[in-house]
Amino acid sequence: MDFGFDARTEELREKLLAFMDEHVYPAEAVADEQRAALDSPWRTPPVVAELKAAARERGLWNLFLPDAEHGAGLTNLQYAPLAEITGRSPQLAPTATNCAAPDTGNMEVLAQFGSAEQRERWLKPLLAGEIRSAFAMTEPEVASSDATNIETRIRREGDEYVITGRKWYISGAMNPDCAVFIVMGKTDPDGDDIRRQQSMVLVPRDTPGVEVRRAMTVYGYEDHWHGGHAEVLFHDVRVPAANLIGEEGGGFAIAQARLGPGRIHHCMRLIGMAERAIELMCRRANTRTAFGRPLAAQGVVQQWIADARVSVEQLRLLVLKTAWLMDTVGNRGAHTEIQAIKIAVPREVVGILDRAVQLHGAGGVSQDFPLAELWAGARTLQLADGPDEVHQRSLARRELKRFAPAQA
Numbered sequence: 297m298d299f300g301f302d303a304r305t306e307e308l309r310e311k312l313l314a315f316m317d318e319h320v321y322p323a324e325a326v327a328d329e330q331r332a333a334l335d336s337p338w339r340t341p342p343v344v345a346e347l348k349a350a351a352r353e354r355g356l357w358n359l360f361l362p363d364a365e366h367g368a369g370l371t372n373l374q375y376a377p378l379a380e381i382t383g384r385s386p387q388l389a390p391t392a393t394n395c396a397a398p399d400t401g402n403m404e405v406l407a408q409f410g411s412a413e414q415r416e417r418w419l420k421p422l423l424a425g426e427i428r429s430a431f432a433m434t435e436p437e438v439a440s441s442d443a444t445n446i447e448t449r450i451r452r453e454g455d456e457y458v459i460t461g462r463k464w465y466i467s468g469a470m471n472p473d474c475a476v477f478i479v480m481g482k483t484d485p486d487g488d489d490i491r492r493q494q495s496m497v498l499v500p501r502d503t504p505g506v507e508v509r510r511a512m513t514v515y516g517y518e519d520h521w522h523g524g525h526a527e528v529l530f531h532d533v534r535v536p537a538a539n540l541i542g543e544e545g546g547g548f549a550i551a552q553a554r555l556g557p558g559r560i561h562h563c564m565r566l567i568g569m570a571e572r573a574i575e576l577m578c579r580r581a582n583t584r585t586a587f588g589r590p591l592a593a594q595g596v597v598q599q600w601i602a603d604a605r606v607s608v609e610q611l612r613l614l615v616l617k618t619a620w621l622m623d624t625v626g627n628r629g630a631h632t633e634i635q636a637i638k639i640a641v642p643r644e645v646v647g648i649l650d651r652a653v654q655l656h657g658a659g660g661v662s663q664d665f666p667l668a669e670l671w672a673g674a675r676t677l678q679l680a681d682g683p684d685e686v687h688q689r690s691l692a693r694r695e696l697k698r699f700a701p702a703q704a
């Protein structure tokens with residue numbers, strides 16, 4: 297078993313680490329300052345365009361997309377350590393390299409299921425980083441962790457689809473650069489097969505009847521680095537029938553396909569966040585003195601740091617194994633491991649960030665350190681892309697089935 301990175305990954309890691317030091321970390325404070333002067337906190341600060349140009353010039357662009365025709369053509373195993381590095385600055389690095397959710401998942405959907413016309417109109421500008429996009433599935437009125445509950449209606453009328461529904465926590469939608477929504481709804485609400493009732497359609501933001509009603513906060517944060525999270529209403533919105541993605545009834549399957557890679561990307565970025573937390577903990581502990589000795593000399597602080605290192609090493613190995621399985625046996629074959637990382641990584645990283653906050657005292661909950669906001673972001677990943685309990689239920693059922701008594 298070889299635990300080393302291959303030559304291409306190593307080369308990209310070195311380039312990305314240099315890009316982070318030279319461009320991304322110095323831009324963090326600049327972005328905050330620029331944002332304060334903008335008319336909307338969700339608008340992209342101008343420094344991001346400079347970061348994008350620098351990333352593109354260095355070949356650090358669309359690294360997430362395995363399809364070599366449209367993206368960098370990396371395997372999951374090659375991309376995972378790169379996503380980890382961008383996770384150290386989640387507010388800037390994923391966007392700077394055009395590897396930010398939810399655009400990544402949406403680009404994958406368009407590359408895999410979009411028509412030639414849809415790819416030309418939407419995938420091209422997304423790949424070029426000229427527009428942003430959103431994915432609209434969750435609804436306030438129904439338990440949306442069960443996608444079969446979705447109530448938004450997508451009715452066929454002649455050459456058009458008419459969309460009526462209410463969505464919330466639609467990431468990226470507060471950013472005016474978000475030009476298009478992929479909307480999931482029901483085209484056949486009474487169909488016998490509950491997994492064939494849903495479809496997905498592309499809805500340009502400027503279509504009459506689309507109302508971006510308000511921003512949803514995350515523990516009070518506006519989450520501007522994601523372009524916010526919006527409540528969006530679709531009031532009898534009409535789009536051409538050609539805006540259907542794939543086939544009618546195919547929405548559930550596309551949603552499943554979209555989530556596999558997205559989950560591994562989130563987990564790798566979380567590991568990057570944990571690495572940043574460990575670094576901040578060590579720097580703080582080495583330089584702050586209480587009761588006559590540095591915090592670093594306290595046994596409890598040493599235990600937090602050691603436990604964090606042990607956790608991160610375990611999590612990284614599990615995520616890399618999952619990436620390797622996805623590359624070798626496919627997303628379906630890696631089902632158990634994808635669920636395992638989605639359960640284990642956010643939970644552990646929330647714990648690490650929580651102890652990093654504690655070590656920083658009041659500074660930990662303040663705006664002067666990134667820890668509080670990182671904690672809030674990591675905590676939401678115990679809900680987004682499927683709550684922990686849903687993954688635990690499904691994983692446990694598969695385990696139980698393996699040892700079920702034979703039927704008579």
Ligand SMILES: Cc1cc2nc3c(=O)[nH]c(=O)nc-3n(C[C@H](O)[C@H](O)[C@H](O)COP(=O)(O)OP(=O)(O)OC[C@H]3O[C@@H](n4cnc5c(N)ncnc54)[C@H](O)[C@@H]3O)c2cc1C
Nearest residue numbers: 431432433434439440441465466467676680681682683685
């Ligand atoms: C920051 C953030 C960003 C998001 N971005 C998007 C986005 O861009 N697009 C989008 O469409 N959605 C987005 N979401 C929504 C997210 O995907 C949903 O919140 C998630 O799927 C859960 O759905 P729900 O909120 O309706 O919870 P519900 O389905 O109401 O579930 C509530 C709770 O019930 C419990 N539960 C549910 N099912 C089970 C079960 N089978 N066994 C045991 N317990 C169970 C769990 O504890 C769960 O947390 C985002 C959410 C957040 C917080």
